[in-house]
Amino acid sequence: MTDSxxxxxxxxxxxxxxxxxxxxVLTQNQHLLPRQGxxxxxxxxxxxNALLLASLGLQAHxxxxxxxxLVKLSAEAQRRQLEMLTExxxxxxxxxxxxxxxxxxxxxxxxxxxxxxxxNAVKPNGLVxxxxxxxxxxxxxxxxxxxxxxxxxxxxxLFDGLKIRVYREESLLGxxxxxxxxxxMLVAQKS
Numbered sequence: 001m002t003d004s005x006x007x008x009x010x011x012x013x014x015x016x017x018x019x020x021x022x023x024x025v026l027t028q029n030q031h032l033l034p035r036q037g038x039x040x041x042x043x044x045x046x047x048x049n050a051l052l053l054a055s056l057g058l059q060a061h062x063x064x065x066x067x068x069x070l071v072k073l074s075a076e077a078q079r080r081q082l083e084m085l086t087e088x089x090x091x092x093x094x095x096x097x098x099x100x101x102x103x104x105x106x107x108x109x110x111x112x113x114x115x116x117x118x119x120n121a122v123k124p125n126g127l128v129x130x131x132x133x134x135x136x137x138x139x140x141x142x143x144x145x146x147x148x149x150x151x152x153x154x155x156x157x158l159f160d161g162l163k164i165r166v167y168r169e170e171s172l173l174g175x176x177x178x179x180x181x182x183x184x185m186l187v188a189q190k191s
Contacts, residue, residue, distance in 0.1 A: 002090070008066035012046070016072055020045075022052040023107035025131035025185035029166055030056065032127060032187060037102030042091055042118070043109035047073035047084070049129075050105075054082040058103065063089045063096075096121035105129040110148050115158040122190045128162065130155060130186045136171040137182040155184045162188035 021027070026049050033039075039058040041050035046069055047062040054060035054077065062084055064070055070086040077084040095117035096104070102123055110132050122128055133142035135149040143149060156167060169184035 002065075004090070005065050005067075008045075008064070009068040012066050012068035012072060016046065016076075019076060020048045022048045023105065023129070023131045023185075025107065025129045025166075025187065026052060026105055028185075029129065029187050032165065033058065034102055034127075037123075037126075038100070039103035039105065040096060040101045040121075042096070042104055042106045044073065045069050045108075047076070047086075049107060050084055051077060051080065051082060053103065053105070054084050055080070059083075059085075061085045061087065061101070063087045063091055065090050099123045102126045103129065107131045108133065108142070110150065112158060119159055119162055119188075119190065124190055126190050127165070128159060128186070128188045128190075130159070130188075131183055133183050134169060134171065138172065138176045139182065141182055150184055155186050159186060159188045162190055164188050 033056060037058055039053040040061045041047055042063055044050050044062040044064045050060045050062035062073055067088045070088055074086055092111050092114060095114045098120045100121050103126060104118055104122055118128060133149050135146055135151055166187035168180050170179045170181060
């Protein structure tokens with residue numbers, strides 16, 4: 001078992017007391033989703049995004065390196081009577097293939113080298129919903145390692161070949177007690 005898989009399996013061994021909410025990039029922009037199609041929650045963890053996608057009638061796929069997380073997700077999907085296809089997969093080694101999904105959602109996961117694969121994996125007119133942590137944060141939530149934190153406007157650069165439909169990154173500007181802090185969000189469309 002890889003170190004990464006062991007790390008994430010250990011994290012997801014504990015019982016889930018309250019199931020996590022979907023990412024705000026998805027909940028605030030779900031009106032942009034197609035009515036049907038294939039959707040992937042990439043590096044899904046407990047799959048809150050995949051559950052929302054399935055509840056909206058999309059063919060939801062959920063990939064994660066942790067089989068522990070996927071067991072819990074499958075049980076939650078069954079409890080909610082939602083259909084879902086889960087796959088234990090190291091997406092850094094085996095990213096999605098070209099033109100395979102109408103929607104790809106990524107939240108709180110950053111592996112820069114697969115961003116071109118993600119952009120390539122959405123079908124024409126398909127959408128990428130992305131949300132993750134930035135280096136300029138008002139508190140210590142999220143990862144501390146700069147390798148897993150976005151530089152200023154980096155998310156825009158990682159998906160510069162796509163049409164940007166939604167972008168938000170407030171950084172440390174203005175009253176940091178209000179607004180969208182610590183993270184960047186993007187919805188981008190493939191031409």
